[in-house]
Amino acid sequence: MQAHSELPPDGIPHGLPHRDAVGGYDEGAPGAQEAGPLVRPYVIAQGRDHADTVQLDMISVVIAAKRAEVDEMALEPEQIRILELCRRPQSVAEVSAHLDIPVAVVKVLLSDLLNRGLALARAPYTAKSPVSRDVLQAVLDGIQRL
Amino acid sequence: MASNDSDDTQAHVPAALKILVAGGFGAGKTTLVGSVSEIAPLSTEEVMTEASYGVDDLSGVESKTTTTVALDFGRITINPTLVLYLFGTPGQERFWFMWEELSEGALGAVVIADTRRLETCFAAVDFFERRGVPFVVAVNCFEGAHTYEADEVRDALSLDPAIPVELCDARERESSKNVLVTLINRVAEQMAA
Numbered sequence A: 001m002q003a004h005s006e007l008p009p010d011g012i013p014h015g016l017p018h019r020d021a022v023g024g025y026d027e028g029a030p031g032a033q034e035a036g037p038l039v040r041p042y043v044i045a046q047g048r049d050h051a052d053t054v055q056l057d058m059i060s061v062v063i064a065a066k067r068a069e070v071d072e073m074a075l076e077p078e079q080i081r082i083l084e085l086c087r088r089p090q091s092v093a094e095v096s097a098h099l100d101i102p103v104a105v106v107k108v109l110l111s112d113l114l115n116r117g118l119a120l121a122r123a124p125y126t127a128k129s130p131v132s133r134d135v136l137q138a139v140l141d142g143i144q145r146l
Numbered sequence B: 001m002a003s004n005d006s007d008d009t010q011a012h013v014p015a016a017l018k019i020l021v022a023g024g025f026g027a028g029k030t031t032l033v034g035s036v037s038e039i040a041p042l043s044t045e046e047v048m049t050e051a052s053y054g055v056d057d058l059s060g061v062e063s064k065t066t067t068t069v070a071l072d073f074g075r076i077t078i079n080p081t082l083v084l085y086l087f088g089t090p091g092q093e094r095f096w097f098m099w100e101e102l103s104e105g106a107l108g109a110v111v112i113a114d115t116r117r118l119e120t121c122f123a124a125v126d127f128f129e130r131r132g133v134p135f136v137v138a139v140n141c142f143e144g145a146h147t148y149e150a151d152e153v154r155d156a157l158s159l160d161p162a163i164p165v166e167l168c169d170a171r172e173r174e175s176s177k178n179v180l181v182t183l184i185n186r187v188a189e190q191m192a193a
Helices: A077-085 A092-099 A103-115 A133-145 B029-036 B058-063 B093-103 B115-131 B150-156 B173-192
Strands: A061-064 A119-122 B015-023 B042-049 B066-079 B082-089 B108-113 B135-140 B165-168
Touching: A061 A077, A077 A092, A077 A103, A092 A103, A092 B042, A092 B066, A103 A119, A133 B066, A133 B082, A133 B173, B015 B029, B015 B093, B015 B115, B029 B066, B029 B082, B029 B108, B029 B135, B029 B173, B066 B093, B082 B093, B093 B115, B108 B115, B108 B173, B115 B135, B115 B150, B135 B150, B135 B173, B150 B165, B165 B173
Parallel strands: B015 B082, B015 B108, B108 B135, B135 B165
Antiparallel strands: A061 A119, B042 B066, B066 B082
């Protein structure tokens, strides 16, 4: 959904501009000054701003615990929706997209569910757990099967 | 009833990998993601503060600059234990603060070059080059745009000869697949180096 355009619809250039190989980007590039919609999504998370102990990534995969007894009264409505959605494995990003809740808030809500034993999460491959040749081969095979 | 819940072990939860698809606005990031994804690309919107993300300090809200960033992503289930996510990453330089988090742990990246405005991918090339993130450049061939040879684009981008440059049509699954295959081979190459 590309709702805004900041590049002018320009004509076709006659040559390609060249990138300076030395690179040189300004680390402190000023961000956008546009005001975001100041809804208060964090109200859902009861003001908590960090996922307390559980480090969740955008692509941590989460699944609802099968046998857990869920006391719905003790949960936020959003958490119940998350558990329903996560009957099948979903990444944090997917939960966010499907339920239309910002990723940061999903992380807080999920962290709570994980701490209560109502859901399980699997950390993604990261720089600390790099992929093996076998995994890479599986990815290659998977893409080629598409 | 303290029986062990072995059915609930993590063995049932697949692990995820991600590939970033970067490029300027309108270069075809979401198109490429959509052409290979098994789901229609999803979009997650993040309200972020510039200084730090995810932090909501109620006392200083008025003074903070917030930015809404939409991330489009797709999914490819590789096998029951492995899921690959493709994230279209906002190309503009002002989103660098997000690239940090996004590139963390990424398998690699596809930089989509739009020859109608090649300079919009310079920032992404710089970023991945500096981070040592394996990447390939996919030149999206738009109808009506003057076409360039891969080598002309390579030259314009001053790329290391090892970085693959491939012409593609992001709308075509086969074409996008080829780009991803090239990337995975590049990742393997870089792992071996």
